[in-house]
Amino acid sequence: xxxxxxxxxxxxxxxxxxxxxxxxxxxxxxxxxxxxxxxxxxxxxxxxxxxxxxxxxxxxxxxxxxxxxxxxxxxxxxxxxxxxxxxxxxxxxxxxxxxxxxxxxxxxxxxxxxxxxxxxxxxxxxxxxxxxxxxxxxxxxxxxxxxxxxxxxxxxxxxxxxxxxxxxxxxxxxxxxxxxxxxxxxxxxxxxxxxxxxxxxxxxxxxxxxxxxxxxxxxxxxxxxxxxxxxxxxxxxxxxxxxxxxxxxxxxxxxxxxxxxxxxxxxxxxxxxxxxxxxxxxxxxxxxxxxxxxxxxxxxxxxxxxxxxxxxxxxxxxxxxxxxxxxxxxxxxxxxxxxxxxxxxxxxxxxxxxxxxxxxxxxxxxxxxxxxxxxxxxxxxxxxxxxxxxxxxxxxxxxxxxxxxxxxxxxxxxxxxxxxxxxxxxxxxxxxxxxxxxxxxxxxxxxxxxxxxxxxxxxxxxxxxxxxxxxxxxxxxxxxxxxxxxxxxxxxxxxxxxxxxxxxxxxxxxxxxxxxxxxxxxxxxxxxxxxxxxxxxxxxxxxxxxxxxxxxxxxxxxxxxxxxxxxxxxxxxxxxxxxxxxxxxxxxxxxxxxxxxxxxxxxxxxxxxxxxxxxxxxxxxxxxxxxxxxxxxxxxxxxxxxxxxxxxxxxxxxxxxxxxxxxxxxxxxxxxxxxxxxxxxxxxxxxxxxxxxxxxxxxxxxxxxxxxxxxxxxxxxxxxxxxxxxxxxxxxxxxxxxxxxxxxxxxxxxxxxxxxxxxxxxxxxxxxxxxxxxxxxxxxxx
Numbered sequence: 210x211x212x213x214x215x216x217x218x219x220x221x222x223x224x225x226x227x228x229x230x231x232x233x234x235x236x237x238x239x240x241x242x243x244x245x246x247x248x249x250x251x252x253x254x255x256x257x258x259x260x261x262x263x264x265x266x267x268x269x270x271x272x273x274x275x276x277x278x279x280x281x282x283x284x285x286x287x288x289x290x291x292x293x294x295x296x297x298x299x300x301x302x303x304x305x306x307x308x309x310x311x312x313x314x315x316x317x318x319x320x321x322x323x324x325x326x327x328x329x330x331x332x333x334x335x336x337x338x339x340x341x342x343x344x345x346x347x348x349x350x351x352x353x354x355x356x357x358x359x360x361x362x363x364x365x366x367x368x369x370x371x372x373x374x375x376x377x378x379x380x381x382x383x384x385x386x387x388x389x390x391x392x393x394x395x396x397x398x399x400x401x402x403x404x405x406x407x408x409x410x411x412x413x414x415x416x417x418x419x420x421x422x423x424x425x426x427x428x429x430x431x432x433x434x435x436x437x438x439x440x441x442x443x444x445x446x447x448x449x450x451x452x453x454x455x456x457x458x459x460x461x462x463x464x465x466x467x468x469x470x471x472x473x474x475x476x477x478x479x480x481x482x483x484x485x486x487x488x489x490x491x492x493x494x495x496x497x498x499x500x501x502x503x504x505x506x507x508x509x510x511x512x513x514x515x516x517x518x519x520x521x522x523x524x525x526x527x528x529x530x531x532x533x534x535x536x537x538x539x540x541x542x543x544x545x546x547x548x549x550x551x552x553x554x555x556x557x558x559x560x561x562x563x564x565x566x567x568x569x570x571x572x573x574x575x576x577x578x579x580x581x582x583x584x585x586x587x588x589x590x591x592x593x594x595x596x597x598x599x600x601x602x603x604x605x606x607x608x609x610x611x612x613x614x615x616x617x618x619x620x621x622x623x624x625x626x627x628x629x630x631x632x633x634x635x636x637x638x639x640x641x642x643x644x645x646x647x648x649x650x651x652x653x654x655x656x657x658x659x660x661x662x663x664x665x666x667x668x669x670x671x672x673x674x675x676x677x678x679x680x681x682x683x684x685x686x687x688x689x690x691x692x693x694x695x696x697x698x699x700x701x702x703x704x705x706x707x708x709x710x711x712x713x714x715x716x717x718x719x720x721x722x723x724x725x726x727x728x729x730x731x732x733x734x735x736x737x738x739x740x741x742x743x744x745x746x747x748x749x750x751x752x753x754x755x756x757x758x759x760x761x762x763x764x765x766x767x768x769x770x771x772x773x774x775x776x777x778x779x780x781x782x783x784x785x786x787x788x789x790x791x792x793x794x795x796x797x798x799x800x801x802x803x804x805x806x807x808x809x810x811x812x813x814x815x816x817x818x819x820x821x822x823x824x825x826x827x828x829x830x831x832x833x834x835x836x837x838x839x840x841x842x843x844x845x846x847x848x849x850x851x852x853x854x855x856x857x858x859x860x861x862x863x864x865x866x867x868x869x870x871x872x873x874x875x876x877x878x879x880x881x882x883x884x885x886x887x888x889x890x891x892x893x894x895x896x897x898x899x900x901x902x903x904x905x906x907x908x909x910x911x912x913x914x915x916x917x918x919x920x921x922x923x924x925x926x927x928x929x930x931x932x933x934x935x936x937x938x939x940x941x942x943x944x945x946x947x948x949x950x951x952x953x954x955x956x957x958x959x960x961x962x963x964x965x966x967x968x969x970x971x972x973x974x975x976x977x978x979x980x981x982x983x984x985x986x987x988x989x990x991x
Contacts, residue, residue: 247275273620278483281332289878323559359898360434365393368627372522373397380411382468387447389417390424392431414439429787441788448506466516474504476525480626497531530569533628539596550613551631561621565614723756741804743822765793792816807861808883829875840890
């Protein structure tokens with residue numbers, strides 16, 4: 210052991226508590242950061258001098274930055290279950306905790322975010338420590354964990370919810386999320402696409418990208434909770450994300466331009482000091498200087514791929530104008546009128562924000578200030594760039610309307626710090642619509658010049674006018690060159706025209722994924738499935754895919770028509786990590802009943818509109834029986850469901866609950882559950898957290914007894930391949946003690962044995978392809 214290691218060990222032992230647990234458990238919200246002092250003189254000097262905080266509010270601003278960030282939750286808005294969850298929260302859990310006192314401090318009742326639509330986002334002053342450790346809040350904590358894992362609730366910082374709301378998503382929009390991990394904003398985008406749950410396949414889609422391969426698997430974990438066929442996760446550097454091709458209606462090829470782009474770029478993160486405590490000691494003005502160029506390159510690549518008339522939201526969790534207004538001003542200046550800032554002042558009523566600034570200056574970490582580029586010495590020109598300063602032309606600066614940018618300060622509404630700007634594209638970018646300069650005049654007679662197009666179709670690999678290479682240049686892949694462009698390029702080469710070297714073919718680095726294999730409409734796997742479930746003739750069979758070329762197909766996934774179009778045309782230039790939703794899984798027992806595939810709960814809301822048989826209509830009481838008993842006899846169902854079940858042969862089934870509009874009893878939204886009709890019994894194939902979710906919707910309280918956990922499990926975790934006790938209280942009266950047997954079925958490896966990213970529940974995203982936790986609940990009277 211080295212000297213430093215021994216020293217750290219001594220310090221650790223010195224600071225540790227007698228019980229073997231160190232000061233982390235007692236550090237409250239900033240667990241593990243007790244030794245970090247929330248002071249940074251350079252930070253205070255910088256922001257005080259910039260004057261971003263209104264007069265007389267700076268002390269309040271700094272005091273707020275040192276306070277812990279409120280816990281914030283968002284109810285997913287695309288499911289019809291959202292209102293039921295909101296009703297459950299407001300009328301049960303929030304009422305129970307508002308009178309609770311912990312350590313002499315009264316817990317404040319959670320409050321809705323005033324600016325978030327339909328009361329679907331709430332915040333509370335409860336810290337993570339209080340939520341996790343207080344027995345009085347244990348039921349509320351279990352509710353949050355369970356509903357989060359099933360995708361019905363997202364724990365997300367309040368200001369992080371703003372960019373998707375400003376994008377004005379509609380179900381037909383093609384959306385690109387350029388820097389998507391960890392995925393909370395991506396989840397919002399997916400929800401907005403599925404605003405109408407009666408449409409299983411919205412016309413639009415979300416392509417979520419991240420440069421870090423391991424973070425992509427965290428993104429997959431987030432997206433899969435929403436069970437959408439309209440999401441694709443890809444792994445690319447956002448600053449040179451490839452331009453994609455799609456089939457056009459006339460049979461040709463078109464370039465894919467996005468209706469909406471979210472450009473939430475990497476930043477210094479000084480707006481996150483309330484939750485990322487280590488930013489206090491790491492913050493310096495150099496951080497923003499190093500990131501400025503990358504932020505411009507990502508933003509430029511975004512506006513290049515934005516459709517004319519589309520919106521791009523640029524956002525950072527930094528308050529620094531070098532990362533905020535300076536990037537926006539650079540984009541507007543280079544666009545020559547093709548971009549403009551949208552006026553969003555009326556779009557989120559109730560949100561407090563400050564307008565963007567048009568004057569700022571720059572400071573080095575040594576404390577040296579520069580007001581404009583002319584003051585910067587030559588030896589700093591590599592670190593400090595002209596684009597970091599405001600435009601010198603006053604008229605041009607006024608025309609940019611930088612005041613339309615939004616800066617959110619922490620002390621105004623008890624949030625983190627944030628910056629948002631909404632850009633609208635009015636015309637193609639100037640470097641995409643110009644004709645390339647050519648050295649020989651006579652070349653114009655031999656090379657047909659392409660006509661100006663309403664969309665951007667630049668000639669890849671050709672020099673740009675006015676020296677616009679560098680950061681503002683267009684990096685295109687060789688695969689994007691059309692036959693006509695290639696022919697023109699050959700003529701240019703023959704004429705010996707000066708130009709950049711030919712583009713190299715893009716290399717896809719990182720882990721190798723299993724293939725995505727689309728099935729043909731006449732694939733032999735379909736007839737038994739179509740016959741068994743009586744699928745509608747318009748079921749999109751060509752949208753079904755598997756993850757293997759050889760052997761038996763274990764799982765069938767489905768994607769939307771538009772995503773299939775993207776995948777088939779771009780397999781060589783795009784690294785797809787995950788896409789589609791699982792709708793069917795192979796079940797060997799099913800072969801003897803006529804179909805080797807059972808329905809998967811993940812994709813039931815996508816597949817159900819096409820299923821015309823093997824459906825049993827169930828009541829609220831039937832759902833309670835199915836979700837609290839293991840393999841109940843058919844006779845346990847109410848008469849109507851019992852008669853339907855007797856008419857159906859053995860095998861996979863759909864259990865459907867339809868709300869009674871004339872009665873307020875029971876959930877007011879439809880519920881579809883996958884089940885299995887046995888010889889004399891029936892059961893629901895529903896993952897654990899969804900099972901608990903539906904029970905709560907029916908007024909059945911579910912609470913896991915920690916004493917039932919084994920010694921090897923952490924607080925709040927279930928035992929795997931074991932048993933735990935679950936207390937179920939039905940309608941507030943009858944108590945049933947339930948034994949829950951949790952089984953995990955681990956399926957094939959995604960990425961050839963590479964390790965994935967370990968998540969909070971100990972499961973490594975990427976190391977297993979799919980997890981299916983089946984819960985058997987056996988009721989015993991007490």
